[in-house]
Amino acid sequence: MLDLRLYMLQRLSAMLMAPFVLVHLGVMIYAIQGGLSAGEILGRTRGSLPWFLFYGGFVAAASVHAAIGLRVIAAETLGLRGRALAVLTWGVGAVLLGLGMYAVFAVTVPA
Amino acid sequence: MTQEHDTLEVSVWRGDADRGQFETHRVPAYDNQTVLDVVSWIQQQVDPTLTYRFACRVGMCGSCAMTVNGTPRWTCRTHVNKVLKDGRLDIAPLRNLPVIKDLVTDMDPFFDKWIRAGGAHAPSASRHDPIVEISPQSEGRATADAGIECINCSVCYAACDTVSANPDYLGPAALQRAWTVVNDEKHGDRQAVLDTVSAAGGCHNCHSMGSCTMHCPNDLDPLGAILGLKRATARGVFKRRR
Ligand code: FES
Numbered sequence: 001m002l003d004l005r006l007y008m009l010q011r012l013s014a015m016l017m018a019p020f021v022l023v024h025l026g027v028m029i030y031a032i033q034g035g036l037s038a039g040e041i042l043g044r045t046r047g048s049l050p051w052f053l054f055y056g057g058f059v060a061a062a063s064v065h066a067a068i069g070l071r072v073i074a075a076e077t078l079g080l081r082g083r084a085l086a087v088l089t090w091g092v093g094a095v096l097l098g099l100g101m102y103a104v105f106a107v108t109v110p111a
Numbered sequence: 112m113t114q115e116h117d118t119l120e121v122s123v124w125r126g127d128a129d130r131g132q133f134e135t136h137r138v139p140a141y142d143n144q145t146v147l148d149v150v151s152w153i154q155q156q157v158d159p160t161l162t163y164r165f166a167c168r169v170g171m172c173g174s175c176a177m178t179v180n181g182t183p184r185w186t187c188r189t190h191v192n193k194v195l196k197d198g199r200l201d202i203a204p205l206r207n208l209p210v211i212k213d214l215v216t217d218m219d220p221f222f223d224k225w226i227r228a229g230g231a232h233a234p235s236a237s238r239h240d241p242i243v244e245i246s247p248q249s250e251g252r253a254t255a256d257a258g259i260e261c262i263n264c265s266v267c268y269a270a271c272d273t274v275s276a277n278p279d280y281l282g283p284a285a286l287q288r289a290w291t292v293v294n295d296e297k298h299g300d301r302q303a304v305l306d307t308v309s310a311a312g313g314c315h316n317c318h319s320m321g322s323c324t325m326h327c328p329n330d331l332d333p334l335g336a337i338l339g340l341k342r343a344t345a346r347g348v349f350k351r352r353r
Contacts, residue, residue: 001277002316004309004344011345072316076276 059100173264
C-alpha cells in the first residue's frame with residue numbers, strides 16, 4: 001500500500017510544509033498587528049509572484065501529503081484496496097489541489 | 112513444595128478457522144509451571160484431542176507461541192505466576208495467522224513473507240574461493256548478529272497491528288531478517304533485498320508502534336531493524352540520482 005516512492009513523497013512534502021506553516025502563521029500574526037484590512041492584504045498579494053509561489057507550493061505539498069495519509073487510513077481502517085484505493089488517493093489529491101489553487105489564484109492574480 | 116489442592120481456571124480455545132469457543136478446565140496449580148505445562152496437562156489428563164504445538168521446551172525452536180491472557184508469548188518459557196490474572200488463564204492461538212485447529216496456527220503466511228522479503232541467503236562466493244575475513248566487531252556484522260537470534264516464533268507478527276490492518280505487509284520478523292541480510296557482507300545481492308522491502312507491503316508501511324520489540328521473547332529489536340531499512344532505502348533514493 002505504501003512503497004518507497006509514496007513514503008518519500010509524504011516525508012518530503014512534510015519537510016516542505018514545516019517552514020510553510022511557520023511563515024504562514026508568522027505573517028498572519030504580523031499582518032493583523034496594525035489592523036490590516038482585507039483590502040490592504042489583497043493589495044499586497046495581488047500581482048505578487050513570491051506570494052503565488054509561496055502559497056502555490058504550500059497547497060501542492062499539502063495535497064500530496066494529505067492524499068497519501070488518507071490513502072493509508074482508508075486502506076487500513078476501511079479495507080480499501082486496488083483501484084478503489086488509487087481513485088481515492090488521486091481524487092483527494094486533485095480536489096485539495098483544485099480548491100487550494102482556486103484560493104491562491106483568487107488572492108494573487110491581479111484584479 | 113507443591114500445592115495440589117490449589118487449582119487454576121484455564122480457558123482454552125477449541126475450534127478451527129471457521130468457528131470455535133473457549134473451554135474451561137480446572138488445572139492443578141504448582142509453584143513452578145509454565146503455560147505450556149498447563150496446556151500439556153489438559154491434553155494429557157482431560158482431553159487428548161486438544162491440539163497444540165511445541166518441540167524444544169527451552170525457547171529455541173519457536174513453535175510454542177500462543178496468546179496468553181490477550182498477549183502473544185512463548186509458552187514454554189512463560190511462568191504461569193507471571194501472567195495469571197485473578198487465578199485465570201485464557202489461552203488462544205496466535206493472532207494474524209489462520210487457525211488450523213485449537214491452538215495451532217498455519218505458519219505458512221509468516222514463512223512465505225520471510226522468503227518474500229529476501230530472507231534466503233544468496234552466496235557471494237563459491238567453496239573454491241578463499242574465505243573472506245569479517246571482523247566480528249565491524250558495524251555491519253554487529254548489526255547482523257543482533258537479528259540472527261530470531262527463533263521465528265511469530266510473536267512479533269501476532270503483536271503487530273499493522274499486520275492486522277494490512278495483510279500484505281511483510282511484518283516485523285521478515286523485515287528484521289531482511290535487515291540482517293542487508294548487513295551481511297557475505298550476501299550476494301544486498302541491493303536486491305533493499306529493493307524488495309521498498310515495494311508495496313514493505314518496510315515503509317510500518318507505523319513504528321513498536322509492539323514487535325515490546326513483545327519479542329528474545330529481547331530483539333525488530334522495530335530498530337525496520338527503521339534501519341527505512342533509513343537505508345531513503346538514502347538510496349538520493350544516492351541513485353547522482
Ligand atoms: S517449545 Fe521451542 S520455543 Fe517453546
